[in-house]
Amino acid sequence: MGKRRRHCVHVDGILLLDKAEGATSNQALQEVKQLFRACKAGHTGSLDPIATGLLPLCFGEATKISQFLLDADKRYRSIFRLGQETTTYDTEGDVVAERPLTQSRRQVEMAIKDFIGQIDQIPPMYSAVKKNGQALYKLARQGVEVDREPRRVTIFEIDVLAWPSDDEIELEIRCSKGTYVRALAHDLGQALGCGAHMAALRRLGVGSLNITDAVTLESVQEIDDPRGRQALLHPIDHGLLTLPDVSLTSMATHYLLQGQAVTARHQYEPGWVRLYSDQQQFLGMGEVLDDGRVAPKRLMRSGQRA
Numbered sequence: 001m002g003k004r005r006r007h008c009v010h011v012d013g014i015l016l017l018d019k020a021e022g023a024t025s026n027q028a029l030q031e032v033k034q035l036f037r038a039c040k041a042g043h044t045g046s047l048d049p050i051a052t053g054l055l056p057l058c059f060g061e062a063t064k065i066s067q068f069l070l071d072a073d074k075r076y077r078s079i080f081r082l083g084q085e086t087t088t089y090d091t092e093g094d095v096v097a098e099r100p101l102t103q104s105r106r107q108v109e110m111a112i113k114d115f116i117g118q119i120d121q122i123p124p125m126y127s128a129v130k131k132n133g134q135a136l137y138k139l140a141r142q143g144v145e146v147d148r149e150p151r152r153v154t155i156f157e158i159d160v161l162a163w164p165s166d167d168e169i170e171l172e173i174r175c176s177k178g179t180y181v182r183a184l185a186h187d188l189g190q191a192l193g194c195g196a197h198m199a200a201l202r203r204l205g206v207g208s209l210n211i212t213d214a215v216t217l218e219s220v221q222e223i224d225d226p227r228g229r230q231a232l233l234h235p236i237d238h239g240l241l242t243l244p245d246v247s248l249t250s251m252a253t254h255y256l257l258q259g260q261a262v263t264a265r266h267q268y269e270p271g272w273v274r275l276y277s278d279q280q281q282f283l284g285m286g287e288v289l290d291d292g293r294v295a296p297k298r299l300m301r302s303g304q305r306a
Contacts, residue, residue, distance in 0.1 A: 008039035009226070012060035012301075013233030018214040019047055019055040028217065032057055035220055036229055044069035044206065045177075050092055053203035054211045062236045064298045065285065068272075069239050072207030073156065075174045078198055080185040082108070082167045085195035089124045089182035093197070101167055101194045108169065111191050112158050120150035121183050153179040168199060208241035209234075236300065237274055237282040245274040246286065246294055253277045256286070261295040272297070 015036075019028050025046040033041040042063050044056045053076075058066050082101045086093035103111070154176040162170040173181060182198040189196025204211045215232055223229045244266070252262040256275065266273070268288050275283040275294065284299035 007037070009037045010060055011036050011038040011041075011230060011233070012062060013230070013236060014062050014209075014239050015057040015059065015220075015233055016209055016211075016214040017055045017057055017220075018211065018216045019052055020217065021052050022049055023217075024049050025055055028055060029057055031217060032220060033059075037226075042066055045074075047203060048090070048182075048201070050090060051201040051203065053201075054206055054209060054214050055203070056206055056209055056239060058239075059233065061300045062239070064300070065236060065239055068243070068285075069206055069209075071177050072242065073174060073176055073205075074179065074203060075172070075205035076181055077161070077170070077172050077202045077204055078181050078185070079164060079168055079170050079200040080188060080196050081199040082169065082189060082192065082196045083194045084197055085186070085189060086197040088197075089180075089186040090198040090201075097195050099194045101192065103192055103194075105163060105169075108192065109160050112160065112171070112188065114191065115184060115188065116155050116158055118152060118154050121153050121180060121187070122148050122150050124180060124183050124186070151178055153177075155179065155184070172204070174205075207239065209239060235282065240274050240285070243272055243274055244268050245276060246288075247276045247278060247280075248283070248294075250278050253283065256283065256294070256296050257299065259296060261289060261293040263292070264294045266292075266294070275299075 015032060017028060017032060019025065025043050029041060029043045036059065038059050040063060041057060041059045044058060044066050047053065047055055056069055083099060084095050085097040086095055155173065156176070157174040159172045160169060161172055164170055173184070181201055185196045185198040213234070220229060220232065246264050246266045246268070248256060248262065248264050252264055256262045266288065270288045270290055273286050273288055273294065275286045275296070277283055282300060285297045286294045287297050289295055
């Protein structure tokens with residue numbers, strides 16, 4: 001273990017990975033971490049093996065902002081198959097009920113609109129949510145089903161993109177953290193009376209990060225030069241562009257780096273902000289206090305140029 005760490009590389013930044021179907025998020029992370037020979041890395045929220053799409057991987061100092069990406073809004077494209085319920089609410093489970101869809105497409109689209117806004121969602125049994133310290137999916141594999149507390153989530157938008165077939169509907173969904181798209185498919189099926197499950201899922205966005213900027217594992221593997229691989233990394237603050245920014249004078253920067261709250265020019269309410277020096281160096285995350293001063297919270301080791 002010690003020998004491995006001596007040969008690792010200190011890498012800072014965010015890799016936007018387009019995860020392939022079949023791989024777990026941790027498998028994808030470990031493969032990329034090995035390619036970069038990185039000392040420290042983590043992903044920012046799991047995608048199920050059957051799902052594809054945007055998986056931001058944080059390296060080095062970027063792991064300090066992982067929670068912000070976990071908490072960020074998400075955007076997905078998904079296909080719901082109507083008329084079939086499964087144990088897992090997706091195609092990996094066994095079919096437990098089949099009923100014909102009797103509503104028209106217009107009626108289905110009207111039913112979808114009822115899910116826009118704040119809704120209470122019960123996590124699937126096949127999920128990593130824990131009950132009395134044990135993951136629900138482990139209980140589900142034992143044939144045990146337990147009561148789950150509903151969770152309040154927000155569905156900001158649902159756009160109907162297409163009807164690939166009479167019993168399939170393709171949607172683009174923008175939602176808050178913690179939303180289970182397959183639970184949304186299941187709940188829609190219950191509302192329609194025919195049952196439904198999620199047939200496909202692709203994550204398109206995490207906060208300000210977009211799938212159009214992502215790279216595949218294969219494209220990373222094709223680059224032999226370590227510098228070439230590191231050129232794929234995005235600056236740490238690119239994962240935080242939905243948060244306001246505050247620029248500090250050189251003197252304020254000096255005292256902030258000493259751990260002190262400082263006075264800065266801004267018009268923000270109390271909350272998280274990105275902090276920059278007068279040289280546009282990303283210093284890290286701070287918090288606007290009730291008195292308007294800015295306090296350091298999660299500072300970068302040596303600052304990152306924006």
